[in-house]
Amino acid sequence: MSTLYEQLAESLEQRIRDGHLRPGERLPSVRQACAQAQVSAATVFQAYYLLESRGLIEARPRSGYYVCRPVQGQARPALPEQVRTESTPVAISELVFEVLNSTRDREVVPLGSAFPAPELFPLDRLARAGARAMRHLAPQALTAELTAGNARLRDALRARYIRQGIVVNPDDPIITNGAMEALNLCLQAVTQPGDVVAVESPTFYAALQALERLHLRAIEIPTDPTSGIDPDGLAEVLSQHRVAACWLMPSFQNPLGALMPTSRRQAIVQTLAQAGVPVVEDDVYGELYHGATRPLPLKAFDREGLVLHCSSFSKCLAPGYRVGWAAAGRFAPAVQRLKMMSSLATSVPSQMALAEYLEEGGFDRHLRRLRLSLANNLAKVRLMVLKYFPPGTRVSQPQGGYFLWIQLPEHVDTLKLHRAALSQGISIAPGLLFSADMRFRNSLRLNGGHPNEPNMVDAIRTLGVLASQGPGRTA
Known part of the structure; x- marks a missing residue:
């Protein structure tokens, strides 16, 4: 059973998808939305936060909420590859151990971690x-x-x-x-x-x-x-x-x-x-x-x-x-x-x-808070990637969880990028980890499940610079 704020968010999202609310158009104020939907201000705020986390609306200081305009040059998700005709023996563990060991340092920004933040x-x-x-x-x-x-x-x-x-x-x-x-x-x-x-x-x-x-x-x-x-x-x-x-x-x-x-x-x-x-x-x-x-x-x-x-x-x-x-x-x-x-x-x-x-009791209430926090942060991380990563980058747009899959231009080697980023106190999960024959060399996975990480913006900006100019380039 969906909550009131989820129902309100779904209704507004459908209006955006159908074109009834156009890019750049202002949404009803919180007071207007309360009157129209017969809900509390808290419900409206939660609905607007959820739509903001999905990248559908944006808050403008002292002005209200507006339907987002499409991001110029917005990255598309990576395309699936062709079916491989042969089965493959698997020997991935040594590389996995190398990368996972790098995420244990508490001083490292955990973009390569597989877990959300424990404070959630x-x-x-x-x-x-x-x-x-x-x-x-x-x-x-x-x-x-x-x-x-x-x-x-x-x-x-x-x-x-x-x-x-x-x-x-x-x-x-x-x-x-x-x-x-x-x-x-x-x-x-x-x-x-x-x-x-x-x-x-x-x-x-x-x-x-x-x-x-x-x-x-x-x-x-x-x-x-x-x-x-x-x-x-x-x-x-x-x-x-x-x-x-x-x-x-x-x-x-x-x-x-x-x-x-x-x-x-x-x-x-x-x-x-x-x-x-x-x-x-x-x-x-x-x-x-x-x-x-x-x-x-x-x-x-x-x-x-x-x-x-x-x-x-x-x-x-x-x-x-x-x-x-x-x-x-x-x-x-x-x-x-x-x-x-x-x-x-x-x-x-x-x-x-x-x-x-x-x-x-309380598990479902906890899950609602957790989902909202993860959705909001994942949307923010995605926008930062679009802003700071090099042209030609493709980024997934998940409807759940807390991972982003990023495909960089073909000349970028994300295993080299991982090692260069680690020297700057940042972990990532390079794409080679996710294939039996170590493909996806120019791809990586980022963790968006750490909303209170103080160095997140600087880390993503640094990754963008390294991917554009640094040791992530292939020979």
């Missing part, structure tokens, strides 16, 4: 919930629910699935040590060493690391920066290769930020069901939508139990708690056995804290 999360309230839950925990409960996870937390997660209209089987969800364990266990449950796995291109480097660890081969499917993979492209790959499984991120894909339309999701689930191919769905960013409603995961359209849906609280509520889950469909018993044979269980105090927090 209710960590004090979670700590109090955890202390309260542990005081009332019966000693025998510490070992009674080891592998599958805490019953209260699993019930709370089932309730959230039900509210989305998704039915999960009695064995689901299985609580894991973050989404990465869920994704790795699910992938292991449906593959054998040497198998081919279809992934997006570009794709999240942790997916490539999982394939590398399990001795799997990757076949990369071109992925549109706006709408994700094309069902026809997937069908072509399935017809040409013996694919054992897919690993997909339909909602605010890392690194592109792509949001797969509902029609594509349905077509992809149907295509995979006809081929009998399971899909590991990475849905860690699903709650971070910037619009009015949460996009339905692939799991919502699964009738054969072939979608292994994985998510966690790390990106939306509790970074560092390392609590994720898998709703693995027909593969749930296999995933649970693998969990028992590997890590056995997930931290009980972390599970108890989250269960207590979810039961006392």
Whole structure:
């Protein structure tokens, strides 16, 4: 159910899209909008902030809000590449370690980080919930629910699935040590060493690391920066290769930020069901939508139990708690056995804290604040990139999450740019991290999830200068 400010924002956005509110036209004042929509001033301000975060309107001091004019020379998203005809062995980990190690220094501006700012999360309230839950925990409960996870937390997660209209089987969800364990266990449950796995291109480097660890081969499917993979492209790959499984991120894909339309999701689930191919769905960013409603995961359209849906609280509520889950469909018993044979269980105090927090309410209120903050900051970072980066730069325009995918002119080498930026106290994630055969050399991912970072403007300006003139140039 969307809030009043989201409903008002959607109504105004539709008027802008339809041309009823033209570029440069002034929006109603807050007082006028209150009278017209019969809402409070706070609701109007939140709606206007949301539209501003989407780059649709702009505030002018002492004048009001106006519909934005198109940015001159506005960058377009990078185009997907052609389908590669051969699967690829994966050896990406050394480069990933090099880049990730560079983001640990607190003095470095974390544009290359994979996490939003920790101050965006209710960590004090979670700590109090955890202390309260542990005081009332019966000693025998510490070992009674080891592998599958805490019953209260699993019930709370089932309730959230039900509210989305998704039915999960009695064995689901299985609580894991973050989404990465869920994704790795699910992938292991449906593959054998040497198998081919279809992934997006570009794709999240942790997916490539999982394939590398399990001795799997990757076949990369071109992925549109706006709408994700094309069902026809997937069908072509399935017809040409013996694919054992897919690993997909339909909602605010890392690194592109792509949001797969509902029609594509349905077509992809149907295509995979006809081929009998399971899909590991990475849905860690699903709650971070910037619009009015949460996009339905692939799991919502699964009738054969072939979608292994994985998510966690790390990106939306509790970074560092390392609590994720898998709703693995027909593969749930296999995933649970693998969990028992590997890590056995997930931290009980972390599970108890989250269960207590979810039961006392406030999660959805926190998510509304988080989404608004991320949307506002991502829009600001995008405008700064358009302002400071060299001509010919292409920039994605995500509808959720907190990542921007940037394609620089072809002569720029973003691995060199990464090293030059690091010497200036700035981290980025170069494009080579996101492909099994290390393509996307002139692309990079930026993190827009740090709204209170004091050096953000200077860092992006410096990146623009380095990309234009400095060591980022190829020979």
